[in-house]
Each structure stands twice: as structure tokens, then as C-alpha cells.
Amino acid sequence: MRLLALSGSLRARSSNGAVLRSALDLWDGPATTADIGALPHFNPDLDGEDATPPAPVAALRTAVAAADALLIVSPEYAHGVPGVLKNALDWLVSSGECVEKPVGVITASPFPTGGDHANAQLCETLSMMTGAVVPAACREIPAIGPKIDPATERVTDGPTLTDLGVAMSHLAAAATPLNP
Numbered sequence: 001m002r003l004l005a006l007s008g009s010l011r012a013r014s015s016n017g018a019v020l021r022s023a024l025d026l027w028d029g030p031a032t033t034a035d036i037g038a039l040p041h042f043n044p045d046l047d048g049e050d051a052t053p054p055a056p057v058a059a060l061r062t063a064v065a066a067a068d069a070l071l072i073v074s075p076e077y078a079h080g081v082p083g084v085l086k087n088a089l090d091w092l093v094s095s096g097e098c099v100e101k102p103v104g105v106i107t108a109s110p111f112p113t114g115g116d117h118a119n120a121q122l123c124e125t126l127s128m129m130t131g132a133v134v135p136a137a138c139r140e141i142p143a144i145g146p147k148i149d150p151a152t153e154r155v156t157d158g159p160t161l162t163d164l165g166v167a168m169s170h171l172a173a174a175a176t177p178l179n180p
Ligand SMILES: Cc1cc2nc3c(=O)[nH]c(=O)nc-3n(C[C@H](O)[C@H](O)[C@H](O)COP(=O)(O)O)c2cc1C
Pocket: 009, 010, 011, 013, 014, 015, 016, 017, 074, 075, 076, 077, 078, 079, 080, 108, 109, 110, 111, 113, 114, 115
């Protein structure tokens, strides 16, 4: 089963990046991460039927289409979804690669709320796009700082790792191989 992950943080030492890597470690199958930082700003003029999408957009759409499941891992910025991630999703609204695609949404924050606003907004946006959000594969991880080993840039907190494994197994169970 092929997994494509999208991170809402472009930060080099991102805690969400560490969560993403740990989740991918727990995925049984090929897993890649999309480079959404290279996407241009969404512009409907570049998104029509007659338009040729910019190369990074075409690459993202191809990667999403080829994935059996998506995993989104993101921080929350100002009680919202980071612009870079919303921009990536906007490029996928009309093209349709997310339709019925199983998606897990994980937000991690240094605060006790675990990025709950961003998590809810992401689930809402993905549902509007008719993505198949898998509630059992969604998590809001609070107080993320001490749960990560800065040396390995992975989650090392036992209960969090165990729960990440549960989330990933639910995501895998919801996914049907496109090319078994
Ligand atoms: C512009 C900005 C806005 C933020 N707003 C929130 C917020 O609304 N809720 C929250 O939980 N954390 C907020 N944070 C803190 C982030 O959760 C924290 O910086 C986190 O480490 C970012 O994720 P990363 O480590 O994956 O880059 C904000 C951080 C920045 C830079």
C-alpha cells in the first residue's frame, strides 16, 4: 500500500516533520513525502481545463493519484491551517485526485490543544473535497516538544508512538490498493 505524506511545516527542525517521519516508519509499504513548498500560489487562471499546470502542481497531482492513502501532518498557525498546506489542497480541489482517497490528519503542537483548530479545519476542507477522512487515523498531539528526540528527529514518547501505530493501522485498513 502506497502512502503519500504532506507536511504543513517547512521548518528544518519541525516537530510535525518528526511526527511525520515516525508515522512513515510505522507504515507497512512504500511511503513518500510531497514537496509542497515548491508549489506556486494557487491561481484559478492556471487551473482550468485548458491550462497546463505548473510542473510542481503536476508532480503533486501525479503523486496523490498514485497513492493508496494520504497522511497530513501539520502544525496550527493562528488557530488555522498553515498557508503552504492550504495552498497545496487548493491545487487539488478541482483536479479530483483526493476524491474518495483515505486521509489521516495529524496535528502536533507544543500546547495542550494539539492543534485542534487546524485539525478540524483540515478535516472539513478534505471532506468538502470528498476525500475519505478516516477519523480513527486522525490525531491531535499535545505538548509535542519533549515527545521528540532532537538527535533522531523522531517521536520517542512510548504512548504517542503506540498511538501513532494504531492510527497508521486504521489508515492502512481504510486503503484499497490501486494496483494490487
Ligand atoms: C505564526 C505562528 C502561529 C502559531 N499559532 C499557533 C496556534 O494557533 N496554535 C498552536 O497550537 N500553535 C501555534 N504556533 C506554535 C506552533 O505550534 C509551534 O511553533 C510548532 O512547533 C510549529 O510546528 P513545527 O515544529 O512542526 O514547525 C504558532 C507558531 C507560529 C510560528
